[in-house]
Structures are given as C-alpha cells and as structure tokens.
Amino acid sequence: MVSRVIPVDPFDLVIFGGTGDLSRRKILPGLYRRFRDGQMPEGARIIGAARSDLDDEGFRDFVEEAVRSFVSKRKCDPETLAAFRKTLFFVQVDALGDDGWAELKDRSKPDRVQAFYFSVGPRLFGPIAERLHTKGIAGPQARIVVEKPFGHDIETARALNATLAEHFDESQIYRIDHYLGKETVQNLMALRFGNMLFEPLWNAQYVDHIQITVAETVGVEGRGDYYDKSGAMRDMVQNHLMQLLCLTAMEPPSKFDSDAVRDEKLKIIRALDPIAPEDLVRGQYAGDDETASYLADAETDSSDTESFVAMKLHIANWRWNGTPFYLRTGKRLKARMSEIVVRFKEPPHSIFEADTGQSANELSIRLQPNEGMDLKVTIKEPGPGGMRLIDVPLDMTFADALGEELADSPDAYERLIMDVIRGNQTLFMRGDEVEAAWAWTDPIIEDWERRRDKPTVYEPFSTGPEEALMLLHKDGRRWREIRE
Missing domain, CATH: 3.40.50.720 (NAD(P)-binding Rossmann-like Domain)
Structure with missing residues (x-):
C-alpha cells in the first residue's frame, strides 16, 4: 500500500x-x-x-x-x-x-x-x-x-472566543483536540460514510444503544491543582467525549469539508436533551495500601470534584429518537481503554430455539490501545448435534491488517499539526461548536452544585461506582467490559 x-x-x-x-x-x-x-x-x-x-x-x-x-x-x-x-x-x-x-x-x-x-x-x-x-x-x-481547556464555562468560552476574534479570523483559529487526530476516530467517518454496509442501519430503527468509554488507569497526580477545579465533566466530557459522540451520531455531511463536517457536529450538540439527575453518576476514586486516593493526589483534605462520570443521554432528532447513548469516563479504572460500541437490535423474530445462544450484533471501534474494529456476528457452532449458535468476532486489529504502515503512521499531534500547515480545519473545533458544548454542559454542573451532590467513592482499578453499572442494568443492558 x-x-x-x-x-x-x-x-x-x-x-x-x-x-x-x-x-x-x-x-x-x-x-x-x-x-x-x-x-x-x-x-x-x-x-x-x-x-x-x-x-x-x-x-x-x-x-x-x-x-x-x-x-x-x-x-x-x-x-x-x-x-x-x-x-x-x-x-x-x-x-x-x-x-x-x-x-x-x-x-x-x-x-x-x-x-x-x-x-x-x-x-x-x-x-x-x-x-x-x-x-x-x-x-x-x-x-x-x-x-484545551477552551474556557471553564459558557461565559469564559465566549470571552476567549471574542478575544481571539479581535485579532484573528475564525478561519485562522485551530482549537486542537488530540482525540480527533487518532487514526481510528477518522476511520469512524470512513466506516460510516465510505461503506454502504453500515449507514442504512445507523439509526434508531436498527440500533438498540451506543456506548462510548474513555477509561484511564492513571490518577490526577501532578495535575491536582488544575483537575480539582475542573473534574471529569469539564476535562473529558465537554470536549473529548462530546466530539466522539458527534462523529458517531452526526448526519452525513455534503462533502468532506471542514465547515460541512463541523455544521453536522454542531447540529448534534444542539439536539442533545437535558440530562435528568437519575441518568448521571459521579464518582471519585479511593485509595488503598499501595495506591493514593484522589484526595491525596489532589493534595486536599476534602473535595466534591468527580474523577468519574457516567451518563445516559438522548438526541432529539429523527435518526436517533428513542436510542440511548451511554457515556463514561474516569481515572484510576481497571484498564486503559477508549472504545465506541454500537449495539444493534436483536432480530425481530428468531426461527431458532431460545437457548441456542443467539444475541444481537455489536460493532466495537477501539481507539486505544490496539486500535481496530470488531463486529460480533452469530454463526452455527461447528460440529454435529443440531443448530447450536455462537457469537464470534470479525476482528480487524489495525496492527495485524496494516502492519508496518500503521506502526509508521503519524500520531495524533503530528497529523493535526500538519493539517494546520495545510490549512485543513476539519478535525478542529469551531468557536460556535465549543460554545454549544458548554451551553449543554453548564446546566448539568450547576444542577449538581445546587443540590450539593457528592461523588460516590469507588475502589481504585475497578470499573467505577456500582451506580454506573445500574445505569444500564435498570434498562436491561450491560456495559461492555473495561479491558486492555
């Protein structure tokens, strides 16, 4: 190649x-x-x-x-x-x-x-x-x-945009989010809009729900002063996860052009429904004999800042009406993993026996580590004994498929810096996009501050608070396992 x-x-x-x-x-x-x-x-x-x-x-x-x-x-x-x-x-x-x-x-x-x-x-x-x-x-x-950070809330984001606009045109401003430079994130657009296979199914009629997970094993040590004023909602959800959500859910742009792509992302942010308190979980990691707690890492005696957030949200448009999106991110979790999972609905009628093991198809897009994609499909288990069904993954790990070409491909920062030199703003956030994200995020933060909501303590190197598991369990669903 x-x-x-x-x-x-x-x-x-x-x-x-x-x-x-x-x-x-x-x-x-x-x-x-x-x-x-x-x-x-x-x-x-x-x-x-x-x-x-x-x-x-x-x-x-x-x-x-x-x-x-x-x-x-x-x-x-x-x-x-x-x-x-x-x-x-x-x-x-x-x-x-x-x-x-x-x-x-x-x-x-x-x-x-x-x-x-x-x-x-x-x-x-x-x-x-x-x-x-x-x-x-x-x-x-x-x-x-x-x-980033592009402001601390909607007011500071507007002030920052206004200050930059006094001296530079919007076409000259590149707000960098390194997540958008990842090979797999860009492949998400190629997967959706370059293949006829998935796009006709990419909607509420066929998709049961979508999960987006960004999990880290590290704590906030060395960044405690910044992080304790920010928290997972401002540090990760308002930018990184919001961008992944937009690329997953947006309508096909008219062309692969910076403003066309960003126009569609902006429509998704503006279509997000407000989140009910029962659909949001906040957590803060504890410590043990070998691992420092959040309070120790942040060098503070007490803090209501969250190091973990999980939420269920809905997008109020025709494509996604009724389809929940589950987002979670946290520090000091079980493994380092970033992943988008599209869980399709089960067949409307099964001609097989109920106990054959048949389940819904699932597309997993792994951003890190081991970048790649796999699609879980149902096949007949080999051998005699009747029609026994099993689920198997069609795995395309990029390292296996592309070999040295992937190993030598530029990392996120390299790719984005060269896009700046070329004048390509497609993978950079526009000012109105940043402000729209804060306009959705701010009321959530203000609500838990008004209620004096305290984060739930969770064990280090776990999957986060139990309440986050219940967020899906109460809907009859399960998180995909956090794993390397």
Missing part, C-alpha cells in the same frame, strides 16, 4: 511554551518524525518561544534530548538528527511583557505560512494573540493553535 502525502510549502512553526512538558513529550518528537518522513520541506523552521534562558544551540540540545527520550532508537540516526537541528531556533519571549517580541518579529517571515502553537495556559492565549497582531508579527497566512 502506497502512502499518499500532500506536499506543503516552506513554513514557520512558532511554539509558545516551546520548553514545556507538552512540547517536550509530544510536539517536538512528533515534528522530528514528520521531518524524518519527508513532510517538512526545505526551508521550514521550528522556533521555540519561552521565558527559558536559552539560545539557538541550547534549544537544539533540549530538542535532541526530547527526541531521544520519546522517539524509538531505530529512528534516531545521527544524520537525521543533525539535519533536524538545523531547522530549530529559539527566541526568549515574555508573553505578558514586551521582551523578546522585537526579535521574534525580526526572525519572522510573514510572506509564508506561519503557525503559532499556544502550548501555554489559557490565561496567556489572549495576550499572545494580541501581541502577534499589534506588533506586526502575524502575516496574512498566519494560523494559531490553541490547546
């Missing part, structure tokens, strides 16, 4: 927070891999911008250490690293002051594509955007990339 790569013109990528943790772990190693695979044209430059006391050579040493730490040894050959170092530059910049901006302007080339990656805290988004504009650094082909 031959990979078709869209070439790009020379560009400048300026990383604000270029010596930070995200830059070191994800952005810079990803850019090295794109350079190694020939996707960075001659003349492209990567400029680190931070308060760190570094010069160009110091930043190059920092980047080389990051690459050697987070890229496989077989890809870290000396010749490629030496060539990559030549693309790297550094400017010491004070985001809230005036120091360094003149030098950054001197180094800028406004006649080419400029991507400014805001790998910094949200409080710096506005000041950096303002200085890029007022100091004449951003040219006509400038794009800015902002990391």
Whole structure:
C-alpha cells in the first residue's frame, strides 16, 4: 500500500511554551518524525518561544534530548538528527511583557505560512494573540493553535472566543483536540460514510444503544491543582467525549469539508436533551495500601470534584429518537481503554430455539490501545448435534491488517499539526461548536452544585461506582467490559 502525502510549502512553526512538558513529550518528537518522513520541506523552521534562558544551540540540545527520550532508537540516526537541528531556533519571549517580541518579529517571515502553537495556559492565549497582531508579527497566512481547556464555562468560552476574534479570523483559529487526530476516530467517518454496509442501519430503527468509554488507569497526580477545579465533566466530557459522540451520531455531511463536517457536529450538540439527575453518576476514586486516593493526589483534605462520570443521554432528532447513548469516563479504572460500541437490535423474530445462544450484533471501534474494529456476528457452532449458535468476532486489529504502515503512521499531534500547515480545519473545533458544548454542559454542573451532590467513592482499578453499572442494568443492558 502506497502512502499518499500532500506536499506543503516552506513554513514557520512558532511554539509558545516551546520548553514545556507538552512540547517536550509530544510536539517536538512528533515534528522530528514528520521531518524524518519527508513532510517538512526545505526551508521550514521550528522556533521555540519561552521565558527559558536559552539560545539557538541550547534549544537544539533540549530538542535532541526530547527526541531521544520519546522517539524509538531505530529512528534516531545521527544524520537525521543533525539535519533536524538545523531547522530549530529559539527566541526568549515574555508573553505578558514586551521582551523578546522585537526579535521574534525580526526572525519572522510573514510572506509564508506561519503557525503559532499556544502550548501555554489559557490565561496567556489572549495576550499572545494580541501581541502577534499589534506588533506586526502575524502575516496574512498566519494560523494559531490553541490547546484545551477552551474556557471553564459558557461565559469564559465566549470571552476567549471574542478575544481571539479581535485579532484573528475564525478561519485562522485551530482549537486542537488530540482525540480527533487518532487514526481510528477518522476511520469512524470512513466506516460510516465510505461503506454502504453500515449507514442504512445507523439509526434508531436498527440500533438498540451506543456506548462510548474513555477509561484511564492513571490518577490526577501532578495535575491536582488544575483537575480539582475542573473534574471529569469539564476535562473529558465537554470536549473529548462530546466530539466522539458527534462523529458517531452526526448526519452525513455534503462533502468532506471542514465547515460541512463541523455544521453536522454542531447540529448534534444542539439536539442533545437535558440530562435528568437519575441518568448521571459521579464518582471519585479511593485509595488503598499501595495506591493514593484522589484526595491525596489532589493534595486536599476534602473535595466534591468527580474523577468519574457516567451518563445516559438522548438526541432529539429523527435518526436517533428513542436510542440511548451511554457515556463514561474516569481515572484510576481497571484498564486503559477508549472504545465506541454500537449495539444493534436483536432480530425481530428468531426461527431458532431460545437457548441456542443467539444475541444481537455489536460493532466495537477501539481507539486505544490496539486500535481496530470488531463486529460480533452469530454463526452455527461447528460440529454435529443440531443448530447450536455462537457469537464470534470479525476482528480487524489495525496492527495485524496494516502492519508496518500503521506502526509508521503519524500520531495524533503530528497529523493535526500538519493539517494546520495545510490549512485543513476539519478535525478542529469551531468557536460556535465549543460554545454549544458548554451551553449543554453548564446546566448539568450547576444542577449538581445546587443540590450539593457528592461523588460516590469507588475502589481504585475497578470499573467505577456500582451506580454506573445500574445505569444500564435498570434498562436491561450491560456495559461492555473495561479491558486492555
């Protein structure tokens, strides 16, 4: 299979927070891999911008250490690293002051594509955007990339969007959600809209329910100060799970175009029904002799912040009327797993005996780990003895099907950064989409705060609170098991 790569013109990528943790772990190693695979044209430059006391050579040493730490040894050959170092530059910049901006302007080339990656805290988004504009650094082909969180609620999201809009057009703003860069998430669109097999069945007439799970084994250690002000609802549901829900439930766009796709996603968010309190479960992980509790990880004596959320919701449109969607996400759970499960209805009439083991078809789309898909179908059990039915999976694990091509494919950050350079906003959130998500999320948070609802404590490395299991059990359904 031959990979078709869209070439790009020379560009400048300026990383604000270029010596930070995200830059070191994800952005810079990803850019090295794109350079190694020939996707960075001659003349492209990567400029680190931070308060760190570094010069160009110091930043190059920092980047080389990051690459050697987070890229496989077989890809870290000396010749490629030496060539990559030549693309790297550094400017010491004070985001809230005036120091360094003149030098950054001197180094800028406004006649080419400029991507400014805001790998910094949200409080710096506005000041950096303002200085890029007022100091004449951003040219006509400038794009800015902002990391979540996109606000803390609807009001702060609107304020942030307004601030960015003062200096950049919406077509220049790329709100990055790394989940949308995952190979399997994009394959969800290919599965739905590139195959006649599934789309006619992708509706309330044939689908019993849909589950979306994002489970993590890690706790909040190291992020306690941020997380305790956020919680799972703001940190995961409002963005990551909302995006997975939209891609799963949206109508076919007229074409694979950024605004066409995002228009359909926005319709889903606006069609979400309010959630009743009995359809929402919040949890907070406990500790044991070997594992710290949430309170210990967050370094607080008491907290009502949730590290786990499960919910049942409905979409008020013709395609999904009456079909429940079950979402759950949490930390310190049994396994690391992200998965979308489409459970189809049982056949309207069975010609087989009731005890033959026949059950409904189920499509599972695994985002991590072991990316792939499997479809559970019913067949006759081999051998004599009558018509005995069993369920078997038709498994397409991408690593098995695609081999080295998958292993060498870009990760989420790499893919999304190159989309920024190409000017492709399809996998990035639009401002009205972010605000609509907060408009749905805020009343849920306000309701449990008004009721002084406390999260249920659950055991570490479990499946979460028992109440989350009952969310499906009371409907005669079961969660798919959390497993590696």
